[in-house]
Amino acid sequence: MLRLEKLVKTYKTGDQALKAVDLDIPEGQVLALIGPSGAGKSTLIRCINRLVEPSSGQVYLGETELTGLSSGALRRERRRMGMIFQEYALVERLTVMENVLSGRLGYVGFWRSFLRKYPQKDVDEAFRLLDRVGLLEMADKRADELSGGQRQRVGICRALIQDPALLLVDEPTASLDPKTSRQIMRLICELCKERGLAAIINIHDVALAQMFVQRVIGLRFGAIEFDGPPDALTPDVLTTIYGEEDWEATIESVDEEDLEVAE
Numbered sequence: 001m002l003r004l005e006k007l008v009k010t011y012k013t014g015d016q017a018l019k020a021v022d023l024d025i026p027e028g029q030v031l032a033l034i035g036p037s038g039a040g041k042s043t044l045i046r047c048i049n050r051l052v053e054p055s056s057g058q059v060y061l062g063e064t065e066l067t068g069l070s071s072g073a074l075r076r077e078r079r080r081m082g083m084i085f086q087e088y089a090l091v092e093r094l095t096v097m098e099n100v101l102s103g104r105l106g107y108v109g110f111w112r113s114f115l116r117k118y119p120q121k122d123v124d125e126a127f128r129l130l131d132r133v134g135l136l137e138m139a140d141k142r143a144d145e146l147s148g149g150q151r152q153r154v155g156i157c158r159a160l161i162q163d164p165a166l167l168l169v170d171e172p173t174a175s176l177d178p179k180t181s182r183q184i185m186r187l188i189c190e191l192c193k194e195r196g197l198a199a200i201i202n203i204h205d206v207a208l209a210q211m212f213v214q215r216v217i218g219l220r221f222g223a224i225e226f227d228g229p230p231d232a233l234t235p236d237v238l239t240t241i242y243g244e245e246d247w248e249a250t251i252e253s254v255d256e257e258d259l260e261v262a263e
């Protein structure tokens with residue numbers, strides 16, 4: 001459902017962030033993108049919806065080549081790609097409900113959104129989503145009154161109310177404590193499963209990635225170094241992605257966490 005062909009991004013500074021990346025993601029697959037700082041993870045995610053313009057190569061969402069679209073057509077296609085950010089990107093002075101509904105801005109006309117008059121079906125869906133993520137009681141609170149984990153749940157609802165085919169998730173847990181991080185990752189993966197949604201999750205925490213996804217992509221210097229199931233991430237593989245480190249500790253901690261999740 002998503003296909004990248006020879007995707008290259010070279011920034012004006014000369015940094016080659018992506019070097020001819022090929023990637024195919026089937027419908028409903030949740031994939032973690034790991035790799036050291038500067039490997040090109042955020043660039044990859046942002047080149048897919050063209051928040052960052054690729055230098056060359058193609059991105060296909062289904063049959064549509066995103067890289068060939070005019071700005072109007074791209075705006076319409078972006079509705080099919082929900083984005084979840086590390087810093088939540090909520091409007092602080094708006095309520096939880098208003099933040100969630102802002103995910104419909106790509107669908108409603110300018111005046112409707114300006115006057116915040118969303119169709120009732122959108123409001124109903126926002127309530128359903130807030131209920132699903134455990135925030136129904138918070139609908140009228142201002143975003144700046146929420147904890148980090150609650151904010152991220154609002155960010156998730158805002159992405160889902162777009163009714164996307166694909167989620168692009170950029171370090172969703174980087175600002176959260178370990179327990180909340182696990183809850184948020186679990187929630188994202190459960191929601192993808194419920195909705196048959198594909199997702200690419202850029203995540204620094206290897207153990208967390210291994211715990212929840214079916215497929216891991218390891219990026220290094222803008223190229224795919226590893227593509228496989230989480231249990232194939234051996235210490236040797238992690239060393240090729242990240243360089244020398246004591247990986248046994250990371251892998252052991254996954255085993256412990258797995259037990260905890262299974263309980």
Ligand SMILES: Nc1ncnc2c1ncn2[C@@H]1O[C@H](COP(=O)(O)OP(=O)(O)OP(=O)(O)O)[C@@H](O)[C@H]1O
Nearest residue numbers: 011012013015017036037038039040041042043044
């Ligand atoms: N706007 C920019 N202008 C110039 N170079 C950039 C820009 N954004 C990223 N880069 C460079 O591109 C490369 C990849 O950066 P990117 O942010 O995609 O990596 P990352 O894997 O997401 O890193 P991190 O895990 O630290 O967020 C780096 O060398 C970075 O310095």
